[in-house]
Amino acid sequence: MDKSTQYKIFNDPIHGFISIPKGTILRLIDHPWVQRLRRIKQMGLGYLVFPAAEHSRFSHAIGAMELAQRILNNLREKDTTISPAEYEGTLIAVLLHDVGHGPLSHTLEHNLIREDFHHEMMTLAIMRELNKQLEGTLDTAIKIFTDQYPKKPFLNQLISSQLDIDRLDYLKRDSFFTGVYEGSVGIERILKTMRVHKGNIVIEKKGIYAIENYILARRLMYMQVYLHKTVLAADKLLRNIFTRVHHLIDRDHELYYPSPALKFFLEQQPSAHKGISKTMIEHFIDLDDNDVFMSIKYWQKSDDPILADLCRRFQARTLFRTTFLKKNKSKRLHRQVRAKTRDYLKSKGLPHDEHAASYYYSFDESYSEAYRYESEGIWILEEKDKAVEFSKAADTKNIIALTQPVVKPYVVHLKAFDVEQ
Incomplete structure (x- = not known):
């Protein structure tokens, strides 16, 4: 059989040509719930500061899955046994790791669903619904995603850890689209020096300086991009718009909603306290950035002077x-x-x-915290059977400084x- 018929090719500006295996993974990529990620900006309101930062959660998901393929292939070459089911399950978990993000990524995460909601809760709920639709083919992926796959804990570490695939892709991708090249990460060296030691991901000693660069890049991206003063101001303006909307709803003020899905979350104010209901999922998967932008465009004409003024400010980029x-x-x-x-x-x-x-x-x-070593560190394989936490393995003093959180009022x-x- 011609192998070219077994894959679909994506051309990515960060990782080059990406081969997507046909079958369950391609079915998931083509699913409307995953395609929705094309309409959600990876960096939220970052585009208001960095004009080219318009890339989507979808491109990040595809890019992260490509890195997962490279890492798993590399681990196999180093004699780590990974079955076909585990290989596919890990790729699916990485592909879907952000499927629960709402409009503008993190900006409105706590404005639509109350009581300790975080996007991972919605991601897991959506994965379970997709698993029903695909007749259980996501069982292994869900176990890996939730760290309930005790046979090989390193698979979950690839998805969620101090050195996970998610961070490796978004740092490289966000650096590229913002033009902040200080955030660029030497991904290939990190991937090639990863290996499994006693069931956990470690980095070979020759990759130690790539890890140092990775931690420094993360610090710089937070300082220059994610916590940029204008991004903070834009986020606050958008949140205040929705705070005002909630205030008006509580007082039975009549509002026009161009988005039925957004209307559900604003008027019903569902809670995550008892979990994510099927009704919440049905409305959530209809939400994307367009619902927010269209609503703000309409609310400029609101008869409430504060809401109208805040929305006009957002539309005209007259930020705080x-x-x-x-x-x-x-x-x-x-x-x-x-x-x-x-x-x-x-x-x-x-x-x-x-x-x-x-x-x-x-x-x-x-x-911001570039590296947290006390609870979950990055481990360096110094000798054949000895792994050392990175801050103790590095031969440079500035790593200790990078482990300190930076808090700026x-x-x-x-x-x-x-x-x-």
Whole structure:
């Protein structure tokens, strides 16, 4: 049989030509629930700062699956036994690892479903529904995804760990599309030096500097991209739009919804406390970035002046400003920002009471952690039977510094005034 008929080829700007095996995996890729990821931006509102950062969760999922294929093939070459079922199950788990993301990825994750919701819960619920549709062919993938496959724990580590496939792809991909090349990672060396030791993923000693570069790249991407001050301001504006919508709904204010799926989550405010219901899944898979953008476009004409103003700001990219603070907020600083905000709103003829002003400023703090070694580290194989945690194996002192979390307090506020610290 001609092997070219057994695969479908994708051309990816990051990893080159990607061969997708036909069968269950291709059926999943073609499934509407996976195709929906084409309509969800990988970096949320990052495109408002980095114009080319329009890439989707779909391209990331395909790219991550390609890395999984390379790693599994490499491990097999190093005499790690991986059965065909385990191989396919791992690829499926990697392909679907982000299928539970909602519109604009992380930005609205906690605005649509209440009580301790996180996208992994929806991912697992969707995987289980897909498993029913495909008559149990995702059983192994689900066990690997949930770390319930005790035979080979390293398979789950490829999906979720300090050095997982998800991070390897998104760092390389996001670096490329933002043009922030400091975030570029030497993926090939990491892949080639991975191996299994006592059931766990380790890195051969010759890959230690590639790991150092990976951790440093992660720190730089958080500082320059993911926690960019304008991204923080855009995220806060979007969240405040939906906070205002919830406020209006609670007061029976009539709103127009161009998206029935979004209307369900805003009006019903479902909770994840008792799990993800089938009804929640049915509405969730109809949601993508378009639902949010279309709603904001319509709400510019809302008869609520605050909602209309916030939406017009978003549409015109008239964003708030983020000012990083030298220390945590004080009562004096809070009073200053609140007073200046109210004065500005009054001058523009907008509601300017304390509640109205709260939609135009916010105190928060950014948090980034490039490498967490205490609970789950990266292990370096120094000798034939000895693996050492990376921070102890590295021969450079700056790794210890990279293990320290970076917490930066900030205030998001109107650009009409400066914050006096």
